[in-house]
Amino acid sequence: MIEQVQSLIDTWTGLGIWLALVALSLAWVIYDLRTRNSHIASMMQWVWGLTVLYSGPIGVLIYRYSGRKQIPTDSLARKGFRSVAHCYSGCGIGEILGVIISVGFFAMGNFWAAIITFTLAYLFGFAFNIGPMMQNGMAFKDAFKGAFLAETISIVVMESVAITTDLYLGGQSTMGDALFWSSLYVSLSIGFFAAWPANLLLIRYGLKGGMGDPRDEEQSAHCH
Template identity: 55%
Template sequence: MSIVSTIQEFITNPIVMGAWVVLVVASLGTLVWDLRRNNEELGSLMKYVWGFTVLYSGPIGLGVYWYSGRTQISHDSLWRRGFRSVCHCYSGCGAGEITGVVIAVGLLAMGNLWVAAVTFSLAYVFGYAMTMGPLMQEGMEFREAFVDAFYSETASIAVMEIVAISTDIWLAGEATMGEPLFWAALVVSLSVGLIAAYPVNLLLISRGVKEGMMNPAEMS
């Protein structure tokens, strides 16, 4: 049995899939409880960022939030800033990727090349929107906000999506929306993309290309 078949068999096992759903629901419940009870100071945008991150990656996302996103963190660091930054990117890119895959595969029945192109494009649209929205709310002009998003997010989105889309096609390139493998591979690919983009965000922050999200402890 090949490594691909082994992974496919594991991620589509009903027990594994059921356990993952339970973990995601429990993680989301924990996140909502903590945001309301202990971290109301966080901005609305970051609450959405953490919500999407946990929705996509379950306990992995919750662990990242607990380590880097709460006002109760003991101190800030490059590692924590990197996690906040990559999750900010991830929340938009994930939405774009899911939307792109559903449209390209489910509605238009496109081949893998077109699926990759549509998904990649929408990931950029959603990813840039998550960066540009807050800037424009603060009074920045569209052009300036776009340039800022392009400069700070392009590399992170590129790595995240190349890895995520490649993983998804590798695991479920022939699957349809009616097959468990389609959704299981999508979940796996999202988390793999998150992990791949993390060191990119560390590099961008350390070089001053990105500032990273504000230290949540300063909001307490």
């Protein structure tokens, strides 16, 4: 089974088609954020841009479902997707850097590749969550305490699945192989969906807020 998946994604043509879809998806989301959803906070606009950069058309579907003022109603499911996207935007940077450094540059074994990639993903993911809190005037200590438990759970679930998938699919490849990049893309999206149920539970039990309703943000912008 694993060999079949690897042979399916180990083609430069397939990777090229995917990257073209990512570029088109990113262009559409940027256009939509600038023209029809410019009221959304700048940090969240970056979150959606990075989500689409990592997941292409899948990211667009998530954004359309949960991140725009055009959503018909809000729900726990939509809050969960916004919460994961916020975590994902930072973790993705760390994961990409970690895989490129550990596997691509230094050809490390899976153990050290996993440690380095997870550490970078955790640091970037956590920073992307406490950064906005501190921008809003919260002290670092309070922001850290408020986010530590919930974000740690979310990041551990996301990155455990994503890193395992990436190393399982492409751990023997190099940066000169299409499989190296394709497995990275596949693992990012799988990690996103793995963390979604965890975030639903965290929001349901009050450990995370789920990010603001994009329709409320528009009303707030009009009030100001």
